[in-house]
Amino acid sequence: MSTAPFQRRALTVTAVQQLGAYTVLRAAEQPAAGGQSGARAAVPAPGAAVPAPGAAVPAPGAAVPAPGQFAMLATVERWGGGEDERPYLARAFSYARHTQGEAHFLLEDVGPGTRRLCELGVGERMWALGPLGRGFKAGGSDLHGRRALLVGGGVGIAPLAILQDALASSGEAATVLLGFRDRARAEGAALFADAHVATDDGSVGHHGLVTQLLADELRRDARAVVYACGPAPMLESVRALCERTQVPAQLALEAGMACGFGACFGCVVPRRGGGYLRVCVDGPVIDAAELEHVDAHAGAPA
């Protein structure tokens, strides 16, 4: 895993793309001078390694995130003064993709922090501290000849996109299962090369839960490693299913987090056998076997 530079750094937004209900924010430390990044770039083709015109040049020392790692984001201007005079703390986001020094984040406006970040336009600046945390273990030795099953829900699909990139570049096949509330959110599936989609309202793909797709896949072939990220009830369902079928699973968790680097002890989840894990430094990706259950409390400041 990469360690983060020991200081938050200012990134400049290079592109903003609406993806249904979501916003894809792309940012880099040194946007190419006079480049065409201002003209809005398309969401890159899945697995794309070709730099877009005007793509940012990686800053010296900028760390490349591993799939599953995250960054703490805040806007440089007007962070605060929203609802309840918030936001105050930075917000944690998984890297959804990282190409040529440009970081991609998937946002959903669900509170004063995410709203402010969603307001950012090209050329505006934001603070980023990252890459932080422990990501997915998805090398050949982690897979042991099993296939990778990527299971995502809602805005939690983000770290699975960069994971799919990494698996593709190492020649590993991955099956992607995604669940969304509705059609507007299901547009998030465009981050992936190929995905099976379920929606709560049946507007796109399977009418039902993504965990039903997972159960079908495991019935078909249980020689798999599951990589999952999404809302707590989905993760708990994935955890329980994988425990029952004895399939190894790695869960990317979300929790209320003040710092992102182990200082505040705020983002804990109960560890199987007692005590707590800090999601920021012991995770955010945690082996399902380390958890008794995934708690459903919504702890993250939005």
Added chain:
Amino acid sequence: MSAAGAVTQGVEFCGLQLAHPIINGSGTFDALAAARAFGDELTQRFPFAAYVSKTITLEPRAGNPPPRLWESSAGLINSIGLPNKGLDGYLAQDLPALAQLGIGAGGASASEPAAAGEPAAAGGPAPAGGPAAAGGPAPAGGPAPAGGPAPAGGPAPTPLITNVMGSSAEEIARLLEACDAYASIAAIELNVSCPNVNTGLDIGADPSQLHDVLRAVRPRTGKPLIVKLTPNTADVVACAQAAEGGGADAVSLINTLRASALTPGRAAGGPRRDPRPAPWLGGGSGGLSGPAIRVVALAQVAAVAARVSVPVVGMGGVQTAAHARDLLDVGATLVAVGTESFRDPRVAATIARELRNVRHTAGSKL
């Protein structure tokens, strides 16, 4: 306190020579976790002039059930519950690990208890824990300061201040005595925001109780003893004076202000339709920190500094060098940065560096 306009930022505090006046608030920076997150850069660019540990208790504590955090207006309520490995775990595991990071010791041997009969302050071969530990004034924020004697390949050791808490004079005495034996611990900070098991009152909230407890435990250590005062009291000045009278070498303030938040969605129309107020925090209530409390901190630090003669460590909502300058101007010797480090882990170095300019400006006006 250093004279305004001084060229260097070096400051003397309880016999410790510190490179600059900025330290961390207890429980707001975990150097061991930060080393995992930031790698070698943490030690190369360590931002604090001294490192204050999280609160250590006699027995290990898991901490409070989540949720532990609530973002409020320009602030943060936390209800962490002082998770720690316990005294034995801290001494056996954390001290050597901190020494590896250049905190609290000049070498591994300095983490060992001093030999029997040997004054702890004499330390080992390295300048651990002693007044000389900080070496010369280091350029704040710069890479690997030159100057004082350093462990091989690293900067001069950062003095370690160990924060402890006990629920009775007996418990506190055991904690102080144990820390006293370690040369790598430069000073001890006593967290008195803890209910006394014998009286039910927070030890630090009542001046006479605080005075009595300190009188009882003070002889157990020869190391500088800093009392971390609680702001959740009727008269913080009386508590500070009680700490001084009880033998404290310094006081630090302010700790977090008691605060609480209710679970959202509980009001009419919420899914639960439960009229009872449900606390959001797993621990029930918590403590408020961040910019929201800065003006309270300024008032309390000023009031205390005017009425005690021991040095004062001021803290509460500091985000910039100007905020730190305010606390120094009203009488603090050191300033601790806490919650702001959550937003930028190296902000203390920025504050220390910019404080130099603020100080020069102030000095030039004198």
